[in-house]
Amino acid sequence: MILGEYSTPEALKNMHHTLGLDLPLWEQFVRFMKTLFTQGDTGNSIIMGTSARELIMQRAPITLLLILIACVLAIITALLLATVAATHKDKLLDHLIRIFPAITLGMPIFWVGILLILLFSVRLGWFPVGGVGEGFTGTLRSLALPAITVAFSQIPTLVRSLRAQMLEVLESDFVVTLRAAGIPSRVILFKHVLRNSALPTLMLLGVNISYLIGGTLVVEQVFGIKGIGSLLFTSISNRDFPVIQGIALYCALSVVIISLLIEIISWWLDPRTKGKQ
Template structure:
């Protein structure tokens, strides 16, 4: 199957999956206890006429199927509805907050890939005390939840040493990068340990294969064998974990953004769930699902380039 046909098939699968996800996300919000009208009233009593007016304004009085079809139709036109909490268009809220979250996730992903792969490579190649030290360090990183790392980093580097801001996002790209450094480290720490261990294991497996032993016995420099054969072949295994890494980053960003006061969609999602802001929760949830699926598609397309032994065969789908 050609790459183009494979990509088109995967895109069709993405559309079908997003449609199913949209139904689940929309339905789950209305199965939750409470309702948006009670939040809008803020505990005040209201006449039946006032309740009817509120329900009509936010289309809460229509049957479930009608609400879903209307919501889906607006999504196709880029309309995510109106926020119940902020009384403004959800698309405007997302436009204001999404850049901070995307930059935070991108910074954390770069840290995970660079530091994790480097530690995994050093541990597999050097062995001995160096490998043991890396194993202990990565074990500690894996055992540290993101919110715990956020508290520790904030207390040490922001409040005690004053090297970084304790929260916020700042103005302009330069200040955003500075403000998001600690949140990115907190978000990436657990995944750095996980990827380092996965990369180390994959490289050790390749180091024990026959073609590597033969290349070394023929006098090929060890660093060339490591770079051209061992590391590249191990990347195929590492690449399959990228989807899991991105999904974990998207989930954990809610906790990290709240800890550091980052005005991203993670913090917005937490506030919206608390206040029963259904349109905002639905929009953010669907965006996260879409981002995760897009990353999986990119991974599937890149996999044959990293590992030529992998081909786009019929029936193969994203891992």
């Protein structure tokens, strides 16, 4: 692949020696693991000839920013919708919000992105069709629609989970006691109900992080964003295995780190841990 279709046997032999492919498999594996743990690298790109780690790090900031914005949008939207639904149980607003997850769960994420482009970029002209603008404001404006698209795939499950948990907490004995003590409903809702209801939903968000990252990579292709997603698809089409390995490794590492952070936040929010070291 590096030398081309019409390479000579001598050139192939020299390339095998350069890449270490003439070594025993165990020695190749040891060299690969040593490079992985000492340099955080999976090798050089077959197509570009540069370090896979450097290629990924060049694209990582825009992808991480997109994931962060999408997470914030998903959490804020889910909190608002679930709170409204739980406080208006079996009323019109509750029914409308409960229908929303049932409809949106069947929408492919790339299709949602295309619809948003047609509506807000092509017809209304509020946002750019694709790419990333210059400067902080231009970047945020360019990432608005992609972030909404990614968040759109996470909101339904979060709303459904948080609404169910809030209804359960609202009917618990300690909430009845707080109401009997004359504590305002707003204080009970935001200080006690949401805090106790958020834990299972937060754990669900941690489970969905891997899907969130995967959805981001697809959305980058739809909106023409030169992040890790576009690098991944280019590497797959060119069979650039070191870069594909590197992206898979760093995505897996990101899932582990984010899941650990969510575990820590859950421990901090859990009222049962208060007073403990």
